Amino acid sequence: MQKLFEEVGSLDARCYEEFFLSEDILMEHAAQGMASYIKNNFSNNEKIIIAVGSGNNGADGIALARLLHGDYNVSLFFVKEPKSHMALLQEKRAQAINVPIIPKLQECNIFVDAIVGTGFDGEFNEKITTVLEKMNTLEAFKIACDVPSGLKKSGECAQTTFHADTTLTMGALKKSLFLDEAKDYIGKIEVLDLGISRKLYETQTNWHLLDLDDLQLPLRAQQNSYKGSFGHLAVLCGEKPGACVMSALAGLRFGAGLVTLVGYENHQMLNIPHSLMYAHALPSNTTAIACGMGLGVEFSDNELRNFLDNDLALIIDADLFSMEVILELLERKNIVLTPHPKEFVSLLKITELADISVEELQKKRFFYVELFCKAYPNTTLLLKGANVIIGSDNDFFINPHGSSKLAKGGSGDVLSGLIGSLLAQGKSPLDATIHGSLAHTKLAQNYTGADFSLTPEDLIQGIGNL
Numbered sequence: 001m002q003k004l005f006e007e008v009g010s011l012d013a014r015c016y017e018e019f020f021l022s023e024d025i026l027m028e029h030a031a032q033g034m035a036s037y038i039k040n041n042f043s044n045n046e047k048i049i050i051a052v053g054s055g056n057n058g059a060d061g062i063a064l065a066r067l068l069h070g071d072y073n074v075s076l077f078f079v080k081e082p083k084s085h086m087a088l089l090q091e092k093r094a095q096a097i098n099v100p101i102i103p104k105l106q107e108c109n110i111f112v113d114a115i116v117g118t119g120f121d122g123e124f125n126e127k128i129t130t131v132l133e134k135m136n137t138l139e140a141f142k143i144a145c146d147v148p149s150g151l152k153k154s155g156e157c158a159q160t161t162f163h164a165d166t167t168l169t170m171g172a173l174k175k176s177l178f179l180d181e182a183k184d185y186i187g188k189i190e191v192l193d194l195g196i197s198r199k200l201y202e203t204q205t206n207w208h209l210l211d212l213d214d215l216q217l218p219l220r221a222q223q224n225s226y227k228g229s230f231g232h233l234a235v236l237c238g239e240k241p242g243a244c245v246m247s248a249l250a251g252l253r254f255g256a257g258l259v260t261l262v263g264y265e266n267h268q269m270l271n272i273p274h275s276l277m278y279a280h281a282l283p284s285n286t287t288a289i290a291c292g293m294g295l296g297v298e299f300s301d302n303e304l305r306n307f308l309d310n311d312l313a314l315i316i317d318a319d320l321f322s323m324e325v326i327l328e329l330l331e332r333k334n335i336v337l338t339p340h341p342k343e344f345v346s347l348l349k350i351t352e353l354a355d356i357s358v359e360e361l362q363k364k365r366f367f368y369v370e371l372f373c374k375a376y377p378n379t380t381l382l383l384k385g386a387n388v389i390i391g392s393d394n395d396f397f398i399n400p401h402g403s404s405k406l407a408k409g410g411s412g413d414v415l416s417g418l419i420g421s422l423l424a425q426g427k428s429p430l431d432a433t434i435h436g437s438l439a440h441t442k443l444a445q446n447y448t449g450a451d452f453s454l455t456p457e458d459l460i461q462g463i464g465n466l
């Protein structure tokens with residue numbers, strides 16, 4: 001698990017004030033970190049171009065050119081003339097050792113984007129946009145210095161933004177790198193130290209990035225056990241029972257001792273897999289309930305109230321987010337909500353927290369998750385997206401390990417089943433959500449077929465090999 005920060009300016013300031021480090025020392029380490037990355041990954045006959053801007057991001061790029069010059073065929077391309085104090089100083093140092101400067105972009109093997117970093121806002125003018133478009137068509141390996149040029153502090157991207165293969169980011173991870181919109185621009189991310197260990201550079205934060213290694217599987221330590229030892233998940237079965245069957249099968253495969261579909265008699269005629277049970281009421285030993293997937297309009301709010309009139313752990317999804325009964329459910333303690341953006345917008349509206357469009361939500365995902373969790377501190381929220389956000393009270397986590405393989409009907413139903421299964425096995429709502437989500441994204445990563453071909457059945461099948 002790694003720490004995430006809204007901004008790192010205050011962490012830099014702490015280095016100056018408390019650790020007596022200068023801006024020059026920090027920048028030298030940033031440049032050294034980038035130089036080491038290049039030296040460790042590429043041979044010295046590679047041709048390198050570094051495009052620089054007028055601020056300190058550009059200064060990082062000029063310092064990098066000085067460090068590589070002599071060993072590599074490196075050239076600087078000034079997109080804007082140096083302007084900040086550090087950029088002017090770095091330019092003087094580079095000039096003193098005759099680092100080559102090129103007047104326009106050329107093909108190269110390694111390309112470094114140091115036009116703008118955390119100081120960027122607004123949109124680029126036409127001239128820089130044209131340069132960026134050309135940069136994006138280069139066949140070189142593309143490295144972004146700190147952040148891809150065009151990525152704003154908010155995580156929104158300029159109309160033309162640099163497409164990096166790797167982003168070498170300074171000091172600590174910024175949240176903006178993990179807004180959904182940034183996912184196609186940042187490539188792989190590495191954090192570079194700025195003259196002190198990252199552990200000392202970083203301060204306290206309530207936002208964290210989940211690593212796949214954080215995944216804890218519901219492995220069975222106890223041998224003296226029976227099916228009842230591992231909980232009983234009840235899945236409310238509505239209008240579209242296929243969704244519930246997928247959820248239930250995922251729950252069973254992920255370790256719940258028993259899984260029952262609960263619904264009306266007509267579903268008994270369905271071809272329900274033999275490993276699942278079917279009932280008209282909640283089994284007495286139910287330990288968790290999953291509800292909402294494929295629910296449709298089969299149950300009225302009152303019928304749902306009857307099923308959910310208990311203190312059991314509950315995961316809710318899909319159709320439930322637009323039903324009035326949701327307001328009562330939000331008063332429960334052990335509840336997990338897993339909306340996608342459109343459902344979350346509807347939830348924000350029903351709860352009168354905000355009346356916004358999906359586009360507005362996507363621009364401020366972090367803000368709205370915090371808003372909801374503050375209003376409903378007893379719930380655990382998982383907001384689906386390219387990068388999943390999980391929030392509970394004042395703790396927030398981003399799972400960036402998902403991919404477009406998961407963009408398919410039914411994959412959310414599998415997620416509900418995974419989380420429901422962990423709830424049934426006694427995990428806390430937050431732990432069940434974190435580990436269910438990590439398992440879900442790891443299942444997609446483990447899938448070896450073509451990326452467009454992953455089905456919910458493939459996910460369920462893969463659970464045994466997690």
Ligand SMILES: NC(=O)C1=CN([C@@H]2O[C@H](COP(=O)(O)OP(=O)(O)OC[C@H]3O[C@@H](n4cnc5c(N)ncnc54)[C@H](OP(=O)(O)O)[C@@H]3O)[C@@H](O)[C@H]2O)[C@@H](O)CC1
Nearest residue numbers: 012026027054055056057116117118119120121122123146
């Ligand atoms: N702080 C530290 O200790 C350390 C900082 N470090 C590094 O500093 C970076 C932050 O540097 P920063 O604050 O100088 O900002 P930066 O990203 O270069 O952008 C400012 C420039 O952008 C320009 N610009 C803005 N908007 C624009 C637009 N719409 N369209 C066009 N241009 C636009 C603006 O130009 P202007 O408008 O002023 O002409 C200005 O010159 C950070 O990302 C990291 O790389 C590391 O070395 C580690 C130590």
Ligand SMILES: [K+]
Nearest residue numbers: 113116147149
């Ligand atoms: K950059």
